[in-house]
Amino acid sequence: xxxxxxxxxxxxxxxxxxxxxxxxxxxxxxxxxxxxxxxxxxxxxxxxxxxxxxxxxxxxxxxxxxxxxxxxxxxxxxxxxxxxxxxxxxxxxxxxxxxxxxxxxxxxxxxxxx
Amino acid sequence: xxxxxxxxxxxxxxxxxxxxxxxxxxxxxxxxxxxxxxxxxxxxxxxxxxxxxxxxxxxxxxxxxxxxxxxxxxxxxxxxxxxxxxxxxxxxxxxxxxxxxxxxxxxxxxxxxx
Numbered sequence: 001x002x003x004x005x006x007x008x009x010x011x012x013x014x015x016x017x018x019x020x021x022x023x024x025x026x027x028x029x030x031x032x033x034x035x036x037x038x039x040x041x042x043x044x045x046x047x048x049x050x051x052x053x054x055x056x057x058x059x060x061x062x063x064x065x066x067x068x069x070x071x072x073x074x075x076x077x078x079x080x081x082x083x084x085x086x087x088x089x090x091x092x093x094x095x096x097x098x099x100x101x102x103x104x105x106x107x108x109x110x111x112x113x114x
Numbered sequence: 115x116x117x118x119x120x121x122x123x124x125x126x127x128x129x130x131x132x133x134x135x136x137x138x139x140x141x142x143x144x145x146x147x148x149x150x151x152x153x154x155x156x157x158x159x160x161x162x163x164x165x166x167x168x169x170x171x172x173x174x175x176x177x178x179x180x181x182x183x184x185x186x187x188x189x190x191x192x193x194x195x196x197x198x199x200x201x202x203x204x205x206x207x208x209x210x211x212x213x214x215x216x217x218x219x220x221x222x223x224x225x226x227x228x
Contacts, residue, residue, distance in 0.1 A: 033215070040122075042220035043158070043201070058215070090157055094216075101146055101205070103216060105157035 002026055006091050006106035013081040013113045021076040021109050023091030029104075031094040032074035033058075034066060036087040037108075043090065049074055081113045117141060118219035120202050126225045131192045135222045137185040137202030147178055149187045150201040152221065158201055161187075192226045199223045 004025045013019055025032065034046040045058030049068040063085060065077045078085060091106040120137045127133050139147075147164035162169065164176040164185055175188040185202055202219035 035218075040220065043218040045215060045217075048215060100163065101148070101216065102160055105159070107157055 004091055004093055004104050004106035006089075006109050008109060009107065010110045011112070013078075013111065015082060015113060017081050018077065018079050019081065020078075021089055021091070021111075022073070023075065023106055024073045025091075025093040025104070026072065027093060027095065027104065028071070029093035029095050030071070031096070032068065033092040033094065033103075034064075034074070034076045035090045035092065036060065036085075037090060038087050046076065046089075081111075083113045085111065086113045087111060117206060117217045118202055118204055120200075120219040120222050122220060122222060124223040124225055126227060127192055128227055129192055129194060131226075132188065132190050133192055133224060134189075135187045135200050135202070135224075137187075137219055139183050139185070139202075139204045139217075141204070141206055142180075142183060144204040144206065146205045147176075147185050148203040148216075149174075149176055149185075150203055150218070152199045152201055154198075158218075161200070189224075192224075194226050194228065197224055197226045 007022045030051045033048045035043045037043050044060045046064050047058055047066040049055045052071045055066050067075045089109045092103050095102045118139050149161040150158040151161045152158040162171050162176055164178045166178050168177045173190045177186045199221040201221045203216050206217040
């Protein structure tokens with residue numbers, strides 16, 4: 001049981017390049033999330049997918065697209081990377097039981113855009 | 115007013131000290147509350163949920179005051195291994211309607227010294 005996995009762990013891009021961050025979970029969770037974390041800003045929600053086949057914008061969606069490929073996988077794409085997208089990206093999946101939540105995070109992708 | 119506010123710290127305390135973290139939230143409709151712990155360059159991990167009646171887990175005690183929209187975390191007998199950033203988390207109805215996605219505070223950094 002690997003939990004939430006993310007690839008790659010590190011990436012350096014030049015401005016204008018594109019890339020896809022991959023995320024997978026093996027816990028059969030319905031909901032999956034992409035966050036970015038910047039110094040002094042905390043974790044901010046980019047996009048989420050409440051269930052397979054649905055995706056919605058979070059707090060900071062501009063410059064990103066997502067795909068919920070199946071129940072396990074939720075990818076984040078940067079079509080034309082900008083220096084402002086330098087950040088640590090975390091994928092997460094959530095288990096809900098009534099008002100109880102347990103959110104599992106992947107180890108993160110450290111992205112630098114030059 | 116930001117949805118979740120925390121004192122950023124850092125809190126520098128000696129081993130064995132008692133330390134308290136506070137958090138306020140702006141959305142009175144928030145239903146669920148949590149404390150997460152994040153070690154340097156690692157993903158956040160759930161520390162404990164916060165219940166209206168208050169709850170304790172070993173050296174950790176969490177309290178919720180819905181009237182004041184205030185959450186606290188008390189750590190007794192601090193250990194070196196408690197050094198981390200502590201994130202206050204509440205559910206938000208801004209994203210996902212009734213789903214209640216999680217909104218993270220920016221975190222309070224704790225450093226426990228020998």
